Structures are given as C-alpha cells and as structure tokens.
Amino acid sequence: MTDMIPASTTPAAKPKPRPRPQVMRLTDAAAARVRELTGRADSEIVGLRVGIKNGGCAGQSYTVEYAHDVRPNDEVVEDKGVKILVDPKAVLFLLGTEMDYKADKMSATFVFNNPNQTGACGCGESVQLTPAKVDG
Numbered sequence: 001m002t003d004m005i006p007a008s009t010t011p012a013a014k015p016k017p018r019p020r021p022q023v024m025r026l027t028d029a030a031a032a033r034v035r036e037l038t039g040r041a042d043s044e045i046v047g048l049r050v051g052i053k054n055g056g057c058a059g060q061s062y063t064v065e066y067a068h069d070v071r072p073n074d075e076v077v078e079d080k081g082v083k084i085l086v087d088p089k090a091v092l093f094l095l096g097t098e099m100d101y102k103a104d105k106m107s108a109t110f111v112f113n114n115p116n117q118t119g120a121c122g123c124g125e126s127v128q129l130t131p132a133k134v135d136g
Contacts, residue, residue, distance in 0.1 A: 023086050024077050024097045030110060031080035033101040041066055047083030052090040056126020058119055062112050095132035
C-alpha cells in the first residue's frame with residue numbers, strides 16, 4: 001500500500017493580474033483641445049470617443065466623436081485631466097498611440113502617432129493599421 005498525500009483543501013491563490021497598459025496618451029495640445037471641445041458642447045458629454053472605421057484609399061481611418069455616455073466595453077483613458085473612450089474593437093489597433101492636436105493657417109486636426117500604423121494614403125485621410133502584438 002502506498003501513502004497518499006491528501007490534496008490541499010485551501011484554494012490556490014490566483015496570481016495578481018499584471019497591470020494593463022494605457023491604450024493611448026495625449027499631448028498637452030490634445031488635452032487642451034479636448035477640454036475646449038467638451039466645455040463648449042451643446043449637450044452633456046463625458047469625453048471624446050475614439051475608434052477606427054473601414055474605408056478610404058488606405059483601408060481605415062480614425063474616428064473622433066462626442067461621447068454622451070460610457071458604454072460597458074469602452075476602454076476609458078484618463079490623461080491630463082480629460083477622458084477619452086476607446087471603442088473596444090479599436091483597442092489593439094490603438095495600443096501605444098499618442099493623440100496630438102495640430103493647428104496651422106489652413107487646418108486644425110487631431111493627429112495620431114500610432115506605432116501600429118503601417119501605411120497612409122497621400123492625402124492623409126486614411127491609414128493602414130495592424131493589431132498590436134501583445135505578450136502573454
């Protein structure tokens with residue numbers, strides 16, 4: 001007969017989840033512009049919603065719109081005192097992105113400095129993106 005060692009009756013401790021990286025960060029110029037836009041909106045908004053849509057000559061383009069509520073699966077980014085809500089379908093395409101704001105004599109726009117961008121069209125309206133490689 002062999003000696004049997006009884007199984008432990010205490011549940012194994014779950015490992016702590018590793019901290020999630022912040023999907024996006026904002027420059028000071030982008031944060032100031034978001035504050036300006038949210039401050040003068042016609043209705044109550046909680047921040048700006050950022051996403052990706054298919055279309056354009058390069059295949060995809062960034063979207064920015066007012067967010068009136070936080071949806072259950074939104075990735076909430078709070079940076080420099082403003083709130084950006086990232087569409088859950090866009091998270092892997094935006095991971096590591098810096099959102100900036102540029103204004104000159106002819107135009108003013110949000111600019112996305114995205115490490116997942118592999119190409120862009122000549123007019124700058126659309127981009128090619130690949131999902132970020134996530135370890136583990």
